[in-house]
Amino acid sequence: MNKNDPGFFEQVFEVVKRIPNGRVTTYGAIARYLGSPGSSRMVGWAMNQSHFSHEYIPAHRVVNRKGVLSGKHHFDGPDMMAELLANEGIEVENDQVIDFDRYYWDPIKELGL
DNA sequence: ACGTTGACCTATA
DNA sequence: GTATAGGCCAACG
Numbered sequence A: 001m002n003k004n005d006p007g008f009f010e011q012v013f014e015v016v017k018r019i020p021n022g023r024v025t026t027y028g029a030i031a032r033y034l035g036s037p038g039s040s041r042m043v044g045w046a047m048n049q050s051h052f053s054h055e056y057i058p059a060h061r062v063v064n065r066k067g068v069l070s071g072k073h074h075f076d077g078p079d080m081m082a083e084l085l086a087n088e089g090i091e092v093e094n095d096q097v098i099d100f101d102r103y104y105w106d107p108i109k110e111l112g113l
Numbered sequence B: 001a002c003g004t005t006g007a008c009c010t011a012t013a
Numbered sequence C: 001g002t003a004t005a006g007g008c009c010a011a012c013g
Helices: A008-017 A027-033 A040-050 A080-087
Strands: none
Touching: A008 A027, A008 A040, A027 A040
16 A cells, blocks of 8 residues: 555556557457456546656557547547557548557557466 | 446447 | 447546
C-alpha cells in the first residue's frame, strides 16, 4: 500500500508505453495481458487518466477490437487521433484503421506472459 | 458504502 | 451482416 502501489491504471500505462511506434493494440488485449479479460473497459478509463499522467501515453495507438478510433473524441481535436496514427504511417480512414490486423500488436504475443 | 459510469467485448436475434 | 442486450470490473461522486 505504498505510493508505488501499482493499480490497474499504472499497469495499463506500462503496457501502452511499451507499444512500438507504428503499431496498435486493443483494450481487450491489454486487459487480458493484465489478467483481467473482462476489464477491457477499465483500460479505456485508464486512458482517460492518461491525459493527467505526466508520462507520455500513446493512447492513440490503442483502439477497439474493430480497429475503430473509439476514443478519438477524447483527444485534443476530433481527428487528432487519426492524425497521430497517420503520422506513424498507419493508414486511417473513416475513423477506422486500415489493415488493422497488420498493425495489430499483442502484448501477450510480443511481450509474452 | 452505494450507485453510476465508462475510449469494451461477446453473444443472441 | 446489422441491431440489440447483457456482462464485466474498477474508479468516481
